[in-house]
Amino acid sequence: MTNATPTVMERLKAETQDLHDAAEGHAFQRAMFSGRLSREQYARNLEQLFLVHRDLEARMRSLRNEHPALAAVVKDEQFQEARIREDLAYYGAAPDAARPTPATKRLLGQIETAARERPLALLGHWYVLEGSKNGASFLAKALRKAYDLPEGKGDRHIDPYGPELRAKWQSFKDDMNGVGFSDDEADTLVEGAREMFEAIARIGDDLLEPATA
Ligand code: HEM
Numbered sequence: 001m002t003n004a005t006p007t008v009m010e011r012l013k014a015e016t017q018d019l020h021d022a023a024e025g026h027a028f029q030r031a032m033f034s035g036r037l038s039r040e041q042y043a044r045n046l047e048q049l050f051l052v053h054r055d056l057e058a059r060m061r062s063l064r065n066e067h068p069a070l071a072a073v074v075k076d077e078q079f080q081e082a083r084i085r086e087d088l089a090y091y092g093a094a095p096d097a098a099r100p101t102p103a104t105k106r107l108l109g110q111i112e113t114a115a116r117e118r119p120l121a122l123l124g125h126w127y128v129l130e131g132s133k134n135g136a137s138f139l140a141k142a143l144r145k146a147y148d149l150p151e152g153k154g155d156r157h158i159d160p161y162g163p164e165l166r167a168k169w170q171s172f173k174d175d176m177n178g179v180g181f182s183d184d185e186a187d188t189l190v191e192g193a194r195e196m197f198e199a200i201a202r203i204g205d206d207l208l209e210p211a212t213a
Contacts, residue, residue: 028204035146103202124192
């Protein structure tokens, strides 16, 4: 251990570790990672992700024009809406007909408020979604097997970077660390990240309910 001040990325990782562990243990994630969700259940989750990405990404596209910190980190290649649309089409679901579960509705409300009052919290949300691509490369393997996916079909949003995943994640970390966030700003990022992890867990709860009813 050194006494060096942690970078913002070290803080984000350390201060959300409990929620990442909980995410890995969540019944919905476990079912998804072991290929035990039906295609329909999987598509329902994709619909919720679609609603979240569509909303958050539209806000980020506009907010990054006003906030240099967002402009320094949020890159076009990170946007997932178009990829999720393609995946939904593969599973035969219509993205624009997707309806939010109660937890998704609540998250969209939080995003709306944060966009007005604490845009940096949205960058904390962004960290969670971008970081989730790390575990998603394992998920891609499970899904290809479970749903017998042809090359490049139904997995666009899960494995968007292919072999460049590690390099892209390193650039994201460098960009975040390069902004020079104050401690207060880093606090807001951590809050935003924790809110996003919690929201994803609640969405998983919503999606499990009908399956267990
Ligand atoms: C069974 C489920 C999951 C597994 C197996 C998993 C696995 C992983 C792995 C292997 C890493 C890379 C760790 C590293 O190289 O340092 C990672 C990072 C990450 N994952 Fe997951 N993950 C899962 C679920 C999730 C979920 C549901 C989310 C959020 C929605 C998420 C968000 C993140 C984030 C933000 C990071 C980056 C952590 C950091 O270095 O700051 N993960 N995950």
